[in-house]
Amino acid sequence: MEKEKVRELKDSFNKKLNKPLRYYLDLCTRCGLCYDTCHAYQGVPKEIYTPVGRAEVVRKVFKKYFKPTGFFLPYWGDATELDDHVMDDVYEAAFSCTGCRRCMVYCPFGIDMGMLMTIAKQLLLTNETAPEELVMLADGAVEKGRSIEDFKEGFRSVIEDLQVEVKDRLGASSAEGLIPMDKENANILFAGLSGAHSIVHPAVIFNAAKEDWTLSFFEAVNFGYFAGDSEKADFIAKRIINEAIRLNVKEVVIVECGTAFRIPKFLMGDLPFKVSSIVEVIHRYIKEGRIKIKEKAVQDVVTWHDPCQLGRNGGVFEEPREIVSMLAGDFREMSPTREFNWCCGGGGGLVALDNEEFRIKSGKPKKEQIDATGAKMVITACENCVLQLNTIKSGYNMDIKVESLTELVSQNLVL
């Protein structure tokens, strides 16, 4: 690797070193408690798929260039010089990690693996070896943010078609205004995804609850975050934040997408509005009696998969369980569950990459968890999880249905 490239990589590493990363890089004792806590390692038992193995790839580079011992005594901590081989390891470490932070729960120091992997992803961006798919999707989202006016008319015509679908579902007389857009002072700004289902089902629920809401022009998913590009991630998130401020809404509600929820909820600092997941809002409507669902409508044995960014990293544990318990006649918890639940293996942008074989293998713990419940239906509330659970289903020929919670609620509303 050329010296100039090494210098660029060192500079980009240095720019990522914020307060928490400074101590996360220093305090690991390699106690090994995290060793088998990653689903990827469970499916493909390679050391680089262990949390400590991943972290050491980054940490050894850190030692080499940012610690006196790495300079004077490189063997002391196995300090590693940057080269093409190390960059291959950096890729493997970064894009086998979904950022689920299950290892963090087991780490006696609470080292945040997701955050450590932002360094790896930044190095890959600087090295121009980051996954092209994610970089292009992030660029597309940034471009949409820059020239939203050019997109608006096309988007409006798509939404008009979706309004008809919502009208039919609700049995309403007119489709007019069922998916409002650009509405000032609404209670809720809803951010969906690019798929029609991510807008239609929430729209049915909002209308059933007689909510004063409006739809965002932007999709909630943040490919800048998945690619590890903090500037683009910030820009993409601010598209919705600025829209919410412009429209003066009270609450931003995020579609079933764990990362899209976690970013504005926790990672963007204080915001002048509340941020909620669609799951929390559905739960609120049921509790307030604003919507009614058909109780025990699902007769199959059902289990709930906690999306990592919604549960462990978002704190939304109880609400979906209460909703699922109402919908299902036989709801069975997975084991382990809640903060110890296994990641399905689809997060962190991994479902967007050409890595299906790896994801089937890394989905093994999830497959075994589902099998153990005897469930015929797995309900979840994250688009990535739905896609990955379906990959696991077909990869292992599982006799299960994978359902989105919002969709299931929308289909079982008492109207």
Add this chain to the structure above:
Amino acid sequence: MMWDSVSYFILVPMVYMAFAALIIGLIYKLLLVYFSPGMKGITPVFPQKGPKLLGIITDAFFLPTTFKKQKIFWLMILIFHIAFVLLFVGHLELIAEFKWIQVVPHQVFLGAGAIGIVLMITTLYFLFRRFGHPYRRISVPEDYIVLLVLFFCIMFGSILHLADRYSDYGSVLHVGVQSYRSYLWGLFTFQPDLSYLISETSHFTILVLHVLFANIFLIMFPFTKMVHSVFTFLAHNRKRM
């Protein structure tokens, strides 16, 4: 003559150097964190139970998920750290007399030698644990060196104490505590005096080795994974709301 110079260096200038390295090193590490860019937002892990401070203390001192995952390792960690604190308190009594430590009257040092033995056992446990799968694969030289330095430091310290307390030679003379107080108080007040230590202490060579390994340990402290003792609180603070 040569040995006199070496032992003097280890017992006096090197001790000052070790403490300077420890203090300056830790301050340097903390300043690095302090002056690094902040991060907007928070990164909690759920569920969040109880008040934040209580959560940090529980996570840092009682390691609940370690207990859940590896009970023997958890027990060893707890015993090791408690013994380490008691060892530190015991060394305070070798500098001067502290009434608050003598609330329960005891002969210096605390534990009558048991603490050193417990520390040796736990340190060896941590060391041998690294030889097994998968820990050997994730260990780096630093992991072994730190434990070896600590083990030798504790071993020589224990020999000093056990011999002084239980051997005929030590029990007749009973000079240990006064000798050490004269030495350590002299260091503390920047008036080092080794004359009493050299003439009266029964195991001078062992003492020099004990101090040598203690010095190395202190010098290494801020530049190795031992900083977990400080940074663990910052990390646990980050995952709480």
